[in-house]
Amino acid sequence: MKLTGEVVLITGGAAGLGRALVDRFVAEGAKVAVLDKSAERLRQMESDHGDKVVGIVGDVRSLQDQKQAADRCVAKFGKIDTLIPNAGIWDYNMSLVDLPEDRIDAAFDEVFHINVKGYIHAVKACLPALVASRGSVICTISNAGFYPNGGGPLYTATKHAVVGLVRELAFELAPYVRVNGVAPGGINTDLRGPSSLGMSDQSISALPLGELLASVLPIGRMPAIEEYTGAYVFFATRGDSVPATGALLNYDGGMGVRGLFSAVGGKDLLEKLNIK
Numbered sequence: 001m002k003l004t005g006e007v008v009l010i011t012g013g014a015a016g017l018g019r020a021l022v023d024r025f026v027a028e029g030a031k032v033a034v035l036d037k038s039a040e041r042l043r044q045m046e047s048d049h050g051d052k053v054v055g056i057v058g059d060v061r062s063l064q065d066q067k068q069a070a071d072r073c074v075a076k077f078g079k080i081d082t083l084i085p086n087a088g089i090w091d092y093n094m095s096l097v098d099l100p101e102d103r104i105d106a107a108f109d110e111v112f113h114i115n116v117k118g119y120i121h122a123v124k125a126c127l128p129a130l131v132a133s134r135g136s137v138i139c140t141i142s143n144a145g146f147y148p149n150g151g152g153p154l155y156t157a158t159k160h161a162v163v164g165l166v167r168e169l170a171f172e173l174a175p176y177v178r179v180n181g182v183a184p185g186g187i188n189t190d191l192r193g194p195s196s197l198g199m200s201d202q203s204i205s206a207l208p209l210g211e212l213l214a215s216v217l218p219i220g221r222m223p224a225i226e227e228y229t230g231a232y233v234f235f236a237t238r239g240d241s242v243p244a245t246g247a248l249l250n251y252d253g254g255m256g257v258r259g260l261f262s263a264v265g266g267k268d269l270l271e272k273l274n275i276k
C-alpha cells in the first residue's frame with residue numbers, strides 16, 4: 001500500500017470519479033474525508049468503508065462548508081496531506097448560439113462558482129493544514145481544459161481556468177505545497193448540468209459515451225472509471241512525485257494525438273508486423 005498513514009480530502013467524492021478515488025485511496029492505505037452535497041451517498045460511502053472515511057455534507061460554493069470539511073478532516077484524522085478539488089458540473093456542450101440570452105448570467109455564475117470558485121474555496125480552507133503537512137493539491141481538470149468540444153464555452157472556460165489555477169498556486173504555495181492537475185477524458189458517471197439551464201436532472205450516464213469515444217480515442221475505448229485513479233495516487237505519493245508541481249497530466253485516452261483522418265494511426269500494425 002503506497003499511502004499508508006496519509007490523509008486525503010476530496011470534494012465531490014460521494015459519486016463518480018470522486019467515489020472511485022475514495023475506494024482507491026482507502027485501498028492504498030489512506031484515510032479519506034469527503035465534502036459532498038449528497039447526504040445519502042455519503043452515508044453509503046461510510047457504510048462501505050467504516051472509520052477509514054468521513055463524509056461531510058455541504059456545498060463547495062460555500063467557503064464556510066469547505067472550512068467545516070477541513071476542520072472535520074483534521075479533527076478526525078489529525079491532518080490533511082492531499083486535497084483533491086473535484087466536484088464539478090458539465091454544460092452538456094451547450095453552444096454559445098444556443099445559450100439563451102436571459103440565462104447567460106445565471107449559467108456563467110453557476111458553472112464558474114462550482115467548477116472554479118469551488119476549487120479556490122477548497123484550497124483556501126485547507127491551506128493551513130496543507131502547509132503544516134507539506135502536502136499537495138491535485139485538481140481534477142478535464143480534456144476540456146486543453147481542447148474544444150469537451151463542453152460548451154462555459155464548461156471549457158472553467159476547465160481552462162483550472163489549468164491557470166494549478167500553475168498560479170504551484171508558484172504561490174512553493175516550496176511548502178505542491179499543486180498538480182489530472183485531466184481525465186470521458187467517464188461513465190452521474191455528471192449533472194447547471195440548474196440555471198434546467199439540466200440538473202440530466203446525467204452524462206444517459207449518453208452513449210462509450211460508443212462515441214471508442215471511435216475517437218487513440219486507445220480505442222473509453223477507460224473504466226477505476227483506470228483513472230492511478231494518476232492521483234502517483235501525485236499523492238510523496239516519494240514518487242516530489243519533482244512534480246505545476247504539472248498537468250493529459251489522461252484522456254490520447255485526445256491530443258488523434259490524426260486528421262483516423263484516431264488510430266497504427267491500426268494495421270499487427271498485420272504489418274505479423275503479430276496476433
Ligand SMILES: NC(=O)c1ccc[n+]([C@@H]2O[C@H](COP(=O)([O-])OP(=O)(O)OC[C@H]3O[C@@H](n4cnc5c(N)ncnc54)[C@H](O)[C@@H]3O)[C@@H](O)[C@H]2O)c1
Pocket residue numbers: 011012013014015016017018035036037038041058059060061086087088089090114140141142143183184185186187188189190191192204
Ligand atoms: N464524467 C466525465 O466524462 C468527466 C470527464 C472529464 C472530467 N470530469 C470531471 O470530473 C469531476 C467529477 O465529475 P464526475 O463525472 O465524477 O461527476 P458526478 O456527478 O458523478 O460526481 C460529482 C460529485 O460532486 C458532487 N457535487 C456536485 N456539485 C456539488 C456542489 N456544489 N457541492 C458539493 N458537491 C457537489 C455530486 O453530488 C457528486 O457526488 C468534475 O470536475 C468533472 O468536470 C468528468
